[in-house]
Amino acid sequence: MARYTGPKARVSRRYGTNIFGTKGETIALDKRPYPPGEHGRTRRRGNVSEYSLQLAEKQKARFTYGLGEKQFRRLYEEAARRPGVTGENMLRYLELRLDNVVYRAGWGATRPQARQFVGHGHISVNGKRVDIPSYRVRKGDVISVRAKARQMTPMQWNRDVLDRTPPAWLETGDDGYAVTVLDLPLREQIDVPVREQLIVELYSK
Numbered sequence: 258m259a260r261y262t263g264p265k266a267r268v269s270r271r272y273g274t275n276i277f278g279t280k281g282e283t284i285a286l287d288k289r290p291y292p293p294g295e296h297g298r299t300r301r302r303g304n305v306s307e308y309s310l311q312l313a314e315k316q317k318a319r320f321t322y323g324l325g326e327k328q329f330r331r332l333y334e335e336a337a338r339r340p341g342v343t344g345e346n347m348l349r350y351l352e353l354r355l356d357n358v359v360y361r362a363g364w365g366a367t368r369p370q371a372r373q374f375v376g377h378g379h380i381s382v383n384g385k386r387v388d389i390p391s392y393r394v395r396k397g398d399v400i401s402v403r404a405k406a407r408q409m410t411p412m413q414w415n416r417d418v419l420d421r422t423p424p425a426w427l428e429t430g431d432d433g434y435a436v437t438v439l440d441l442p443l444r445e446q447i448d449v450p451v452r453e454q455l456i457v458e459l460y461s462k
Contacts, residue, residue, distance in 0.1 A: 311456065322354065353395075
């Protein structure tokens with residue numbers, strides 16, 4: 258699956274929020290708090306179409322979690338088939354991705370870094386090595402950092418310096434290198450600035 262490898266700050270400036278979670282994006286948003294491009298400063302904001310708003314929300318969610326268009330569409334379609342609120346189902350599935358859990362646990366400074374840790378085989382689920390970032394964890398699963406990876410400088414730095422508090426649906430083990438999925442995440446426990454109903458409206462057309 259192709260993933261975005263272009264300028265991160267440009268994407269964040271386009272949507273007005275720190276998408277990838279890097280320091281460079283924060284600096285760029287502070288210095289140039291307007292969309293990129295020749296007409297970024299002068300672009301009219303009054304007459305934004307409904308479609309434009311819906312598309313922006315979809316792109317924000319897609320870039321935030323690192324999904325391609327086809328993959329994101331398939332996830333939405335699965336969410337629409339399940340009982341419950343489609344938009345909340347969709348965000349819940351995104352949160353339950355293994356790379357996102359690694360990020361939420363504080364082992365990855367950003368979701369792209371967490372994705373890299375998973376892809377390089379540094380993460381186990383219930384004691385078995387899993388290297389698929391899109392792997393969906395379930396209630397009761399225990400996600401842990403493999404023994405050798407615990408000695409990696411980036412992993413130790415993230416855990417000790419970032420000091421990120423995992424959400425309530427994750428329980429951290431005593432050593433800080435394992436988390437247990439206590440329950441499925443609720444909407445109020447997902448702090449991503451995305452209006453999921455606009456995405457549902459976009460795909461429902």
